[in-house]
Amino acid sequence: MANAALRLTTLAEELLGAPLPVRLRAWDGSESGPPDAPTLIIRNRRALRRLLWKPGELGLARGWVAGEIDVEGDLYAALDRLAGFIWERGDDDPEDRVHPLLDPRMRSVGRKLVEIAGPWPPPPPPPEETRRRRGTSHTKRRDKQAISHHYDVGNDFYELVLGPSMVYSCAYWDDTPGFTLEDAQRDKLDLVCRKLALREGDRLLDVGCGWGSMAIHAAREYGARVVGVTLSREQAAFARKRIAEEGLTDRIEIRVQDYRDVRDGPFDAISSIGMAEHVGSVRYREYADDLHALLKEGGRLLNHQIARRPEKDEDQYHIDEFIDAYVFPDGELAPVGRTVSILEEAGFEVRDVESIREHYALTLRRWVANLESRWAEAVRATSPGRARVWRLYMAASAVSFERNRIGVNQVLAVKTPEGGASGLPARSRTWKG
Known part of the structure; x- marks a missing residue:
């Protein structure tokens, strides 16, 4: 097939109704498109068959993972240029859109693409994709399976990506020269502790405690007594080892436990950092009710959570196909307004909401740099496909935060007693404990 790149570029521009914003290199070595743009490489016609069977994000992701x-070139620039075609094709409901190949006007384009793509059927999905899930979403059993898929990739892999801090959530950056990822993660943990007004002897529940970083910081720096819960056995084992090395086993308990099974409240404070995205819209009120019940009167909740932008029809809840299949099975994002409303419906008084959206883009870029600088080790720790999943996921997420497609917010809420005294400082924005 002569000049496959030119043929594909021509067909793509007919489908999209606009010039292709990246350069294209096909499996036959041919190239087409703007010479100064990042180059999208299609190494095998199998990638086209994936796109024909799963148009859009999931088909592209399968080709990438495989x-x-x-x-070639700047991955962020390529994703930024392609964002308008992959994710931002207008405000209409994605489920109401007709794929261009099904449009009668585009049938000739479709026939040509099928001719280029080669013999059917499509290849099977790469093995890193989530297998068929059974049962109702967001039950305890299925949540445990979803968490295991994401977090039990291997502690060695996460150490390569996250660095010494072992914090897998948005850091809190400063403009100070030489400010590192570890500095930013330390400052984020400290910000959470200060917002919660932690004091010596306070009892803290850390929901979704990860590898123990928040628990260690709260116990070591603020004298808190911490219970951390996670559904990942690998995380729990790693956290317990770190806690023993810090000499904090008398102050921190790590459990492999669903937060819905915690029965030994009340707690003075609860931190939930990057965990609520796993809860699901159908369970979010239950989540808020459970945390409210676990706090003492005057207790504080710091809910650190990624948010999406509101949609026209909020009764329709759309899942990101690539992330659901390869990264966070059953993960869901809600607008921050819905989160605030549900927390207040559960009885919380929301006292502060802080957006730190740009901070997450910076964090993700550092994680991607860590992964790329130690790529061979990362592949050995997992698989080539899994390492490619994480590189694409983190780079695309950085672009999404930068383009304001998604955000991240810290919501401080209080279980305010009937008398109305929240117990927070008069000028709480100074975040003094």
Whole structure:
């Protein structure tokens, strides 16, 4: 097939109704498109068959994970240029859109693409994709399976990506020269502790405690007594080892436990950092009710959570296909307004909401740099496909935060007693304990 890149570029521009914003290199070595743009490489025609069977994000992701699609040049620039075609094709309901190949006007384009793509059927999905899930979403059993898929990739892999801080959530950055990822994660943990007004002897529940970083910081720096819960056995084992090395076993208990099974409240404070995205819209009120019940009167909740932008029809809840299949099975994002409303419906008084959206883009770029600088080790720790999943996921997420497609917010809420005294400082924005 002569000049496959030119043929594909021409067909793509007919489908999209606009010039292709990246350069294209096909499996036959041919190239087409703007010479100064990042190059999208299609190494094998199998990638086209994936796109024909799963148009859009999931088909592209399968080709990427399988190594059939790649980018030469600046990955962020390529994703930024493609964002308008992959994610931002207008405000209409994605489920109401007709794929261009099904449009009668585009049938000739479709026939040509089928001719280029080669023999059917499509190849099977790469093995890193989530297998068929059974039962109702967000039950305890299924949540445990979803958490295991994401977090039990291997502690060695996460150490390569996250660095010494072992914090897998948005850091809190400063403009100070030489400010590192570890500095930013330390400052984020300290910000959470200060917002919660932690004091010596306070009892803290850390929901979704990860590898123990928040628990260690709260116990070591503020004298808190901490219970951390996670559904990942690998995380729990790693956290317990760190806690023993810090000499904090008398102050911190790590449990492999669902937060819905915690029965030994009340707590003075609860931190939930990057965990609520796993809860699901159908369970979010239950989540808020459970945390409210676990706090003493005057107790504080710091809910640190990624948010999406509101949609026209909020009764329709859309899942990101790539993230659901490869990264966070059953993960869901809600607008921050819905989160605030549900927390207040559960009885909380919301006292502060802080957006730190740009901070997450910076964090993700550092994680991607860590992964790329130790790529061979990362592949050995997992698999080539899994390492490619994480590189694409984190780079695309950084672009999404930068383009304001998604955000991240810290919501401080209080279980205010009937008398109305919240117990917070008069000028709480100074975040003094």
